[in-house]
Structures are given as structure tokens and as C-alpha cells.
Amino acid sequence: MNSGILLVDKPQGITSHDVVARMRRLAGTRKIGHAGTLDPMATGLLVLGVGTATRLLHYLVGLDKEYFATIRLGWGTTTDDAEGEALPATPEMTATALAQDEATLREALLAFTGEIEQVPSAVSAVKIDGKRAYQRVRDGETVEIAPRRVTISAYELLDVRAGEGCLDLDVRVECSSGTYIRALARDLGTKLGTGGHLTALRRSRIGRFDVAEAGELEGFDVAASLVSPTAAARRALPVVEFSDAEAVDLGHGKRVPVSGAGDEASADRRGEPFAAVAPGERLVAIVERRGGQWKVVTGFPQEGGA
Numbered sequence: 001m002n003s004g005i006l007l008v009d010k011p012q013g014i015t016s017h018d019v020v021a022r023m024r025r026l027a028g029t030r031k032i033g034h035a036g037t038l039d040p041m042a043t044g045l046l047v048l049g050v051g052t053a054t055r056l057l058h059y060l061v062g063l064d065k066e067y068f069a070t071i072r073l074g075w076g077t078t079t080d081d082a083e084g085e086a087l088p089a090t091p092e093m094t095a096t097a098l099a100q101d102e103a104t105l106r107e108a109l110l111a112f113t114g115e116i117e118q119v120p121s122a123v124s125a126v127k128i129d130g131k132r133a134y135q136r137v138r139d140g141e142t143v144e145i146a147p148r149r150v151t152i153s154a155y156e157l158l159d160v161r162a163g164e165g166c167l168d169l170d171v172r173v174e175c176s177s178g179t180y181i182r183a184l185a186r187d188l189g190t191k192l193g194t195g196g197h198l199t200a201l202r203r204s205r206i207g208r209f210d211v212a213e214a215g216e217l218e219g220f221d222v223a224a225s226l227v228s229p230t231a232a233a234r235r236a237l238p239v240v241e242f243s244d245a246e247a248v249d250l251g252h253g254k255r256v257p258v259s260g261a262g263d264e265a266s267a268d269r270r271g272e273p274f275a276a277v278a279p280g281e282r283l284v285a286i287v288e289r290r291g292g293q294w295k296v297v298t299g300f301p302q303e304g305g306a
Contacts (some may be wrong), residue, residue, distance in 0.1 A: 063207030
């Protein structure tokens with residue numbers, strides 16, 4: 001099996017690790033990793049790496065993401081989503097009263113756009129002293145997670161539906177890596193005085209990879225769906241073209257002088273990763289500019305190589 005990137009549309013009710021296990025069987029290799037998981041209740045885009053392309057995943061994890069979600073106002077839950085136990089409702093304003101007040105809803109969403117401080121859910125995969133937060137909760141511990149800075153580029157209200165004692169909001173979110181949509185639902189409910197939790201979540205995009213390109217798990221054709229490492233790198237990183245001779249040097253871990261177009265393109269981006277591409281559309285390495293030279297930070301051996 002050649003190396004590359006797979007785009008999978010995860011169904012609801014299974015873990016991301018279940019998807020990886022299925023892909024390992026279909027691809028006939030254990031060398032498959034992922035660029036960020038989804039909770040079992042969530043659906044949508046998973047980006048997987050096969051073979052040496054797993055080395056590329058590190059550069060895909062941090063890409064921005066887009067989600068479509070449903071937030072239920074009216075009460076919170078212990079997990080900030082529909083799988084948790086309902087918390088006592090102490091609403092300052094009933095959720096149904098907000099059904100006729102879209103201006104207040106949109107204003108509340110706007111308050112969470114831009115750079116914000118967000119406290120991840122207690123049942124998140126955040127590590128606290130080397131142990132996952134959700135595992136500490138399962139073990140009966142009280143978990144306190146430090147806030148982290150994330151960026152919400154878009155928080156758009158798409159639809160409002162009133163229910164019995166609740167209000168469902170369909171929203172679209174564009175955000176930086178590390179954002180917890182469950183926490184956005186929780187915090188929106190807190191701000192509005194109603195409580196809130198997530199009832200549906202679908203990831204539609206990771207960087208320039210879209211769920212419209214992804215294959216469904218049932219009947220997935222690994223060979224036909226494989227995106228080459230070079231094509232994937234071109235979507236995620238700026239690219240510098242190298243000659244065959246330079247590619248050989250990079251392949252041996254040698255530094256290569258910056259020259260020509262590469263000099264101009266990288267002048268203000270020292271220390272940032274670039275995809276090094278050789279003739280024939282071969283991904284040679286991920287490189288960084290160090291002074292007047294390109295230094296390899298991640299190498300990609302040729303198929304069939306060591």
C-alpha cells in the first residue's frame with residue numbers, strides 16, 4: 001500500500017479509533033494515524049495518514065476547522081453534550097422566551113467571536129499532570145482545567161427551533177485548532193442564563209480538506225481514495241521546489257542554500273515549515289529556513305525506501 005492521506009466521513013456512534021482500526025484492516029497496515037479525533041456522537045471529516053504520510057499529520061493537526069452544530073438552550077449537562085446527565089435548571093430567562101428574540105441570540109454569539117479564553121469541558125482529552133481529564137472524572141476526581149486562548153473566526157446562527165422548555169440553535173463555527181464546540185455551547189447557555197449543551201456536531205472542514213471529498217466508512221475504497229503526500233502538503237503548507245540534486249542532499253539530511261524564488265517566498269517566514277517538493281511531484285521533506293539555508297525537520301523517504 002502506498003503512502004498518502006485518507007479523508008473519511010465518520011458516522012455517528014463510533015469512536016475515531018474505531019475508524020482507524022477499520023482503515024488498518026482495509027489498507028493492510030498498522031501504520032495509520034489521525035490528525036484529530038471526533039467524539040462518538042459527532043460525525044464528519046477525519047483526516048488519516050497512511051505509511052510515511054503519517055509524518056505529515058503533525059502539520060495538519062493545527063489547521064483551522066469548520067463545524068455545523070446544534071446547541072440546546074434550557075439546561076446544561078455534566079458532559080456539556082447530550083450524552084451527559086442533565087444539570088438542575090436555574091434559568092434567569094426561559095429558553096422559549098428567547099425564541100422571539102433573535103437579536104439577543106446573535107449578540108450573544110458575537111461575544112464569543114475573535115480571540116477568547118475558553119475552559120475545555122471536564123470530560124475532554126486535555127491532559128492534567130499526564131492523565132486525561134475525562135479519566136480523572138471517571139475516577140471520581142474534581143477536575144479544574146486552565147483556560148486556553150482560541151480563535152473563533154465565525155459563529156453564525158442558521159436556524160432557531162422552539163421545543164418543550166428548550167430552544168435549539170443550528171450554528172456554523174469556524175475556529176482554530178483546540179477549540180471545544182461543547183464548551184461554546186455550555187458558555188453560550190451560561191451567558192444567556194438558560195444553561196446549554198451540544199446535541200449534534202458535524203465537522204465539515206479541516207484546513208483545505210472538505211468533508212465533501214470524504215468517503216463513507218461502508219464500502220470505503222482505500223486505493224482509490226488515497227491523496228498523495230505531495231498533494232496533501234500543497235494544501236496545508238507553502239511549497240518550495242527543489243532540483244533533483246538538491247532533493248538528494250535534503251534526503252541525506254544536508255542543508256541546501258536558499259536561492260531564487262525560495263529566497264523571496266521565505267524571507268519573512270523564517271522558522272515556519274515549508275513542503276520541499278522535487279521534480280515528479282515528490283515530497284522530499286518538510287523544511288525550515290535557517291539563515292540562508294533550508295534545514296530538514298521531517299524527511300519523507302521514497303516509497304520502498306527505509
